[in-house]
Amino acid sequence: MDIKQLGHFYKERLLKDVVPFWFPRAYDKQHGGLLHCFDRDGTVVDTDKSVWAQGRMAWMLLTMYNTVEKNPDWLKYAESALKFLEDHCIDPKDGRMYFHVAQDGTPIRKRRYAFSESFASIAFAAHAKATGNEESARKARHWFDIFTDINFTPGKMVPKSTGNRPAIGLGPRMIAIVTAQELRRFLGDEDRYYTEWIDRCIDDLKTYFLKPDIKAVMETVAPDGSIIDHFDERTLNPGHAIEGGWFILEEARHRGNDPGLIEIGCNMIDWSLARGWDEQHGGLLYFVDVYGGPVQEYWHNMKFWWPHDEALIGTCLAYIMTGDQKYADWHEKIKNWSFSHLQDAEYGEWFGYCNRDGSPANTLKGSLWKSFFHHPRAMWTCAHYCGAF
Amino acid sequence: MDIKQLGHFYKERLLKDVVPFWFPRAYDKQHGGLLHCFDRDGTVVDTDKSVWAQGRMAWMLLTMYNTVEKNPDWLKYAESALKFLEDHCIDPKDGRMYFHVAQDGTPIRKRRYAFSESFASIAFAAHAKATGNEESARKARHWFDIFTDINFTPGKMVPKSTGNRPAIGLGPRMIAIVTAQELRRFLGDEDRYYTEWIDRCIDDLKTYFLKPDIKAVMETVAPDGSIIDHFDERTLNPGHAIEGGWFILEEARHRGNDPGLIEIGCNMIDWSLARGWDEQHGGLLYFVDVYGGPVQEYWHNMKFWWPHDEALIGTCLAYIMTGDQKYADWHEKIKNWSFSHLQDAEYGEWFGYCNRDGSPANTLKGSLWKSFFHHPRAMWTCAHYCGAF
Numbered sequence: 001m002d003i004k005q006l007g008h009f010y011k012e013r014l015l016k017d018v019v020p021f022w023f024p025r026a027y028d029k030q031h032g033g034l035l036h037c038f039d040r041d042g043t044v045v046d047t048d049k050s051v052w053a054q055g056r057m058a059w060m061l062l063t064m065y066n067t068v069e070k071n072p073d074w075l076k077y078a079e080s081a082l083k084f085l086e087d088h089c090i091d092p093k094d095g096r097m098y099f100h101v102a103q104d105g106t107p108i109r110k111r112r113y114a115f116s117e118s119f120a121s122i123a124f125a126a127h128a129k130a131t132g133n134e135e136s137a138r139k140a141r142h143w144f145d146i147f148t149d150i151n152f153t154p155g156k157m158v159p160k161s162t163g164n165r166p167a168i169g170l171g172p173r174m175i176a177i178v179t180a181q182e183l184r185r186f187l188g189d190e191d192r193y194y195t196e197w198i199d200r201c202i203d204d205l206k207t208y209f210l211k212p213d214i215k216a217v218m219e220t221v222a223p224d225g226s227i228i229d230h231f232d233e234r235t236l237n238p239g240h241a242i243e244g245g246w247f248i249l250e251e252a253r254h255r256g257n258d259p260g261l262i263e264i265g266c267n268m269i270d271w272s273l274a275r276g277w278d279e280q281h282g283g284l285l286y287f288v289d290v291y292g293g294p295v296q297e298y299w300h301n302m303k304f305w306w307p308h309d310e311a312l313i314g315t316c317l318a319y320i321m322t323g324d325q326k327y328a329d330w331h332e333k334i335k336n337w338s339f340s341h342l343q344d345a346e347y348g349e350w351f352g353y354c355n356r357d358g359s360p361a362n363t364l365k366g367s368l369w370k371s372f373f374h375h376p377r378a379m380w381t382c383a384h385y386c387g388a389f
Numbered sequence: 390m391d392i393k394q395l396g397h398f399y400k401e402r403l404l405k406d407v408v409p410f411w412f413p414r415a416y417d418k419q420h421g422g423l424l425h426c427f428d429r430d431g432t433v434v435d436t437d438k439s440v441w442a443q444g445r446m447a448w449m450l451l452t453m454y455n456t457v458e459k460n461p462d463w464l465k466y467a468e469s470a471l472k473f474l475e476d477h478c479i480d481p482k483d484g485r486m487y488f489h490v491a492q493d494g495t496p497i498r499k500r501r502y503a504f505s506e507s508f509a510s511i512a513f514a515a516h517a518k519a520t521g522n523e524e525s526a527r528k529a530r531h532w533f534d535i536f537t538d539i540n541f542t543p544g545k546m547v548p549k550s551t552g553n554r555p556a557i558g559l560g561p562r563m564i565a566i567v568t569a570q571e572l573r574r575f576l577g578d579e580d581r582y583y584t585e586w587i588d589r590c591i592d593d594l595k596t597y598f599l600k601p602d603i604k605a606v607m608e609t610v611a612p613d614g615s616i617i618d619h620f621d622e623r624t625l626n627p628g629h630a631i632e633g634g635w636f637i638l639e640e641a642r643h644r645g646n647d648p649g650l651i652e653i654g655c656n657m658i659d660w661s662l663a664r665g666w667d668e669q670h671g672g673l674l675y676f677v678d679v680y681g682g683p684v685q686e687y688w689h690n691m692k693f694w695w696p697h698d699e700a701l702i703g704t705c706l707a708y709i710m711t712g713d714q715k716y717a718d719w720h721e722k723i724k725n726w727s728f729s730h731l732q733d734a735e736y737g738e739w740f741g742y743c744n745r746d747g748s749p750a751n752t753l754k755g756s757l758w759k760s761f762f763h764h765p766r767a768m769w770t771c772a773h774y775c776g777a778f
Contacts, residue, residue: 109550161498294751298688362683
């Protein structure tokens with residue numbers, strides 16, 4: 001694997017294929033904030049705004065501003081999203097963020113969980129880094145604390161279920177790790193506040209979610225880490241676990257290539273590729289059952305864009321950190337499948353959704369779920385690990 | 390179309406293919422109630438119980454008991470489900486039903502909406518008919534009133550959204566119609582109470598949900614019937630609208646072939662077949678966009694079992710009521726596609742989920758969503774309309 005060439009490839013994809021699809025198209029001059037529900041040619045198919053997307057897109061723009069070039073348009077778009085978040089996306093009743101708002105910011109939906117807040121947090125942190133704005137640094141810390149408070153204080157989150165089958169999830173721990181990493185990167189970590197959150201969450205992963213005996217990363221387990229033998233709790237999400245794997249590798253890298261963390265991160269990636277890769281059609285299955293049984297979620301065998309983006313990052317970083325050729329081989333295989341099935345050669349960007357056989361399931365480039373985030377983040381992160389930025 | 394032969398075909402399917410797959414397997418001797426999460430060969434893949442399924446399966450068993458034969462096992466299974474519903478599935482805090490319970494009845498999840506109650510209502514009504522039990526008749530009326538109270542009293546249902554984009558749904562109106570029809574059938578309708586509910590809901594359909602100018606049955610509209618131009622509200626569910634179509638045809642039939650109702654029911658079926666049938670691969674798409682744009686729900690292009698069951702009933706009844714050859718042709722086309730893609734020749738019953746190209750998406754025969762309901766109901770209803778019972 002020619003790392004330098006690979007870095008150049010991903011940099012070119014980011015700057016010549018992905019960014020030009022999204023901007024200036026996404027910038028909402030009328031209401032502020034960023035649009036993101038686009039059909040393949042960029043036609044707006046929904047004017048609604050995802051609160052996740054406002055934070056995620058602002059973070060991505062500011063990360064490029066901080067590392068690629070001081071492009072004033074990127075700063076302007078990001079600042080518009082941050083202002084929109086503050087002006088429209090906070091519920092005055094409890095200081096939490098909404099999930100889904102109309103183009104003008106009218107709140108449409110709030111959810112039980114608190115991921116809008118985590119994405120706002122990393123966006124404000126990147127803004128603090130970009131501008132030196134102390135107020136943005138304060139806001140980044142504020143939203144991190146709201147996020148962790150809701151997700152980790154027992155009883156704070158409105159329960160989805162009755163509580164008779166208590167369970168804990170991988171998701172909040174993974175997001176806590178990556179959010180804390182971003183805040184530490186941009187704001188520092190004098191009292192080891194963010195590192196301690198990372199330690200706590202990695203400890204939870206090791207203690208409760210990783211199952212070396214069956215080589216599985218559970219998404220949901222009982223509070224004591226035992227496997228709950230029902231449909232939802234048996235369901236694994238290989239792309240998500242690979243994403244978690246590279247968060248751990250990033251932490252290993254931050255800590256001078258900590259071998260224990262490298263092993264954890266590589267295990268998460270290895271186990272999930274082995275379970276999730278579709279030997280018949282190629283690509284990563286969205287969900288698989290931990291015991292190989294049928295999965296209840298309808299779309300379990302579809303190929304979504306983001307697991308492939310995460311797997312590109314995971315295998316790239318694992319190769320760079322370990323030198324193990326198997327990761328270079330996996331990277332090549334994932335890259336080939338992804339760019340031949342997800343890339344839109346005509347209008348740029350990746351499609352989001354393929355059927356199991358790799359045929360396109362719809363033409364959307366953006367939706368309430370897909371925005372300027374996973375794909376540019378993968379292109380940026382791979383380029384970054386390969387030394388291009 | 391040879392109606393007598395067709396009736397025989399569906400009767401045979403019901404009694405020789407579907408019923409033997411489910412029973413006695415589904416009967417939970419240990420805890421009472423009915424299991425329904427089965428893999429293709431009948432292996433139990435989850436012991437949890439859907440509250441919908443307890444009511445739906447009991448109704449189906451009792452409908453067969455009332456019309457096919459006085460099989461004491463069917464009565465026993467149904468009564469076990471009814472007892473389980475009463476012993477375990479009612480939340481003592483508010484008298485509403487749960488949605489999902491464990492095998493022993495431990496409540497796992499309750500939902501905002503109140504369809505568990507509607508299925509309990511028809512099951513108790515069918516039980517009253519089967520046994521003459523006045524208490525069951527009272528319970529059927531009680532659960533109908535709980536269902537309509539929650540669904541039609543403004544402010545009673547916990548809102549999913551903020552209320553800033555008010556909307557009304559086709560679902561509660563369709564379920565109110567078919568539930569009222571069942572109660573009227575089994576319990577009578579002296580004061581026209583159930584017929585008035587049906588009139589009210591048909592009126593809502595005509596006024597708000599049916600769009601003759603664009604030949605569409607909307608699933609969700611603004612309270613004044615206008616189309617809300619966003620992803621979720623543009624999404625049509627052709628199988629669901631066809632199901633609604635045959636509920637209306639059944640009502641037309643009950644009212645001596647009321648021509649106005651026949652026209653409405655046939656329009657719903659015609660428009661939905663035209664929009665939902667997949668010309669490329671055959672079968673009914675799960676969701677389509679009212680304006681032909683991309684659909685945001687991931688599984689929109691999958692072929693589920695139940696829309697095909699509903700379309701068999703809809704086209705069968707439309708043919709019998711109108712004599713129009715196009716419905717015989719549609720029926721044959723849907724029957725051919727369904728039995729060649731969904732039927733499990735080895736273990737009986739239909740599979741539940743195909744990919745767009747018709748390949749199987751999983752091996753489940755039952756789940757929290759699929760039980761002994763849509764498919765046996767279609768076999769029974771088609772046989773019934775064809776004169777077999």
